[in-house]
Amino acid sequence: MRKQERRAWICLLLAFVLVAGVGLFGYRFVTKGGEWATFYGNSQIYTDGAINRGTVTDRYGEELLTCTPDGFDYSDDYETRVSTVHAVGDPKGNVSTGAITTFRSQLIGYDIVNGTYDTTANGKKIALTIDANANRTAYEALAGRTGAVGVYNWKTGEIVCMVSTPAFDPADEPDTEAEDGEESSIFFNNFLSGLLTPGSTFKLITSAAVIDNMPDRDSFTFDCDGVNQLGERDDTKLTDIHAHGEVDFREALAQSCNGAFGALTRQVGAETMEEYAEKTGLTKPVDVNGIETAAGSFDFPDDNDVKLSWAGIGQADDLVNPCAMMVYMGAIANGGEAVQPSLIKSATFIKEISGGRRLGRYLDEDTAAELKSMMKNNVVENYGESNFEGMDMYAKSGTAEAGGTRPDAWFVGFTDDENAPYAFVVWVKGGGFGSEVAAPIAARVIRTLGETSD
Ligand SMILES: [Zn+2]
Known part of the structure; x- marks a missing residue:
C-alpha cells in the first residue's frame, strides 16, 4: 500500500516536470523564436553573413532595399539612399537603428506558426512609415550640415520623416569603423540616439510647470534689460x-x-x-519598435539660483533626445496624451481609426490647451504665419549654446490640420538662429508631406 502510494507520487512528480518543461519550451519558443531563427549560423537565410531575402519600402511602396543572395540592392537614386540610410541600414551593420538590423525577423519572413518557411524564398516586404520624398527634402534642406529632422503623425504614431546627418551612401560604404556615441559619426542616428542641449525649446517644459504651479501666472511680469544680472559676479547674468x-x-x-x-x-x-522634465517624457528612453532612444538628463540644483535659472532656459547640463522632444510636441497637440512613435507601417486600418499606442498622459488637458495657445502666439508674433502658409502651425524655436563657435538651431512644434497632424523636431548643429535656420526646414518638409497622400 505504502509502495503504491510512493509510486503514485513519483509519477505525479514526473508528470509535473514534463508539463513544466513543455511550458518553459513553449514560452521560450514564443518569446525567443525569432531570435533562434535569425541566428547567424542559419545558412538558409544568410549569404556571407548578410540577410539574403526581404524587401524594405517606404510608406507608399517605393523600394529602398531588396536583400538578395547576391547582396543588397539599394534604390538607384543617390539622395534616396543617403537620406534613408539611418532608417534602412547598411550592409556592414554599422547603423544600429536600421531596419535590416532591428526588423531582421520580420524581413526574413519568420512567424511562430511557419518559422522561416516561405514558398518563394524572397522573404517579406516591410513597409516603413517614412515618406522617402520627405526624407530627401529634409536631407536637401540640411544642406551638408550636421543635424536631425523627425516628423511623426501625433495621432497614429507613424514616423513619416527621419533624417540624420552626416550620412553616407550604403551602396558604397566607407571603410570607417563605427565609434560608439561619437556625435559626428556617419553611422550615428542623431534623431534616435542623440543627446543635445535643447536651448529655448526647453521653455515649453518650464511653461508647463508654470501653468500647473503658478495660479497667479497671469499677473507675472518681468522687466528685461538684456543683461538680467542676478548676483554681484559677472557670470551671474541671464543675458x-x-x-x-x-x-x-x-x-x-x-x-x-x-x-x-x-x-x-x-x-x-x-x-x-525635475518633476516636469520626467513628466514630459524627456528622462526616459522612448521605445520605437524595440529601438530604445537615448534618455535625456538634467540637473536642477536647489542651492544655485544661476544654474537653476539656466537649466530652466534649456542650457546648463540639460540634454534632450530629439525623438523624445517630438513625442512631447505630439502630446501637447493631442490634448496631453502622448502616442508612441513607430517605424513599421501597420497592415491594417485599425490604427488610423483608433490611433497609435498611448504612452500615457504627459499633461492635463487644460495645460496642453494653454501651451498650444501660447505656441500659436509664438508663430503669430514672432515666426510669422505667412512662413507656414496652408498649415495650422504651433511652435517654439531654440538657439542653443552647445560649445561650438555658432549656436545650434532648433525648431519644434506641430501642425493641427485634419489631414496633417504632424509633430516635428529640427536640429541643426552650429546652424545659428533657430527661427531663421531650422523653421524653414520644418516648413519645407511638412509641405512635401502634403504633396503625397495615402
Ligand atoms: Zn529678455
Missing part, C-alpha cells in the same frame, strides 16, 4: 540678445526672454522642474 522690456508670461515665451524664464524657473523651484 538676452537684446532688452525685451516688460514682458508677461505669454510674451516671455513669444520673445523667448531668458531673464523672464530664469525668474519663472526660480519661482517654480528645482523640485518641480
Whole structure:
C-alpha cells in the first residue's frame, strides 16, 4: 500500500516536470523564436553573413532595399539612399537603428506558426512609415550640415520623416569603423540616439510647470534689460540678445526672454522642474519598435539660483533626445496624451481609426490647451504665419549654446490640420538662429508631406 502510494507520487512528480518543461519550451519558443531563427549560423537565410531575402519600402511602396543572395540592392537614386540610410541600414551593420538590423525577423519572413518557411524564398516586404520624398527634402534642406529632422503623425504614431546627418551612401560604404556615441559619426542616428542641449525649446517644459504651479501666472511680469544680472559676479547674468522690456508670461515665451524664464524657473523651484522634465517624457528612453532612444538628463540644483535659472532656459547640463522632444510636441497637440512613435507601417486600418499606442498622459488637458495657445502666439508674433502658409502651425524655436563657435538651431512644434497632424523636431548643429535656420526646414518638409497622400 505504502509502495503504491510512493509510486503514485513519483509519477505525479514526473508528470509535473514534463508539463513544466513543455511550458518553459513553449514560452521560450514564443518569446525567443525569432531570435533562434535569425541566428547567424542559419545558412538558409544568410549569404556571407548578410540577410539574403526581404524587401524594405517606404510608406507608399517605393523600394529602398531588396536583400538578395547576391547582396543588397539599394534604390538607384543617390539622395534616396543617403537620406534613408539611418532608417534602412547598411550592409556592414554599422547603423544600429536600421531596419535590416532591428526588423531582421520580420524581413526574413519568420512567424511562430511557419518559422522561416516561405514558398518563394524572397522573404517579406516591410513597409516603413517614412515618406522617402520627405526624407530627401529634409536631407536637401540640411544642406551638408550636421543635424536631425523627425516628423511623426501625433495621432497614429507613424514616423513619416527621419533624417540624420552626416550620412553616407550604403551602396558604397566607407571603410570607417563605427565609434560608439561619437556625435559626428556617419553611422550615428542623431534623431534616435542623440543627446543635445535643447536651448529655448526647453521653455515649453518650464511653461508647463508654470501653468500647473503658478495660479497667479497671469499677473507675472518681468522687466528685461538684456543683461538680467542676478548676483554681484559677472557670470551671474541671464543675458538676452537684446532688452525685451516688460514682458508677461505669454510674451516671455513669444520673445523667448531668458531673464523672464530664469525668474519663472526660480519661482517654480528645482523640485518641480525635475518633476516636469520626467513628466514630459524627456528622462526616459522612448521605445520605437524595440529601438530604445537615448534618455535625456538634467540637473536642477536647489542651492544655485544661476544654474537653476539656466537649466530652466534649456542650457546648463540639460540634454534632450530629439525623438523624445517630438513625442512631447505630439502630446501637447493631442490634448496631453502622448502616442508612441513607430517605424513599421501597420497592415491594417485599425490604427488610423483608433490611433497609435498611448504612452500615457504627459499633461492635463487644460495645460496642453494653454501651451498650444501660447505656441500659436509664438508663430503669430514672432515666426510669422505667412512662413507656414496652408498649415495650422504651433511652435517654439531654440538657439542653443552647445560649445561650438555658432549656436545650434532648433525648431519644434506641430501642425493641427485634419489631414496633417504632424509633430516635428529640427536640429541643426552650429546652424545659428533657430527661427531663421531650422523653421524653414520644418516648413519645407511638412509641405512635401502634403504633396503625397495615402
Ligand atoms: Zn529678455
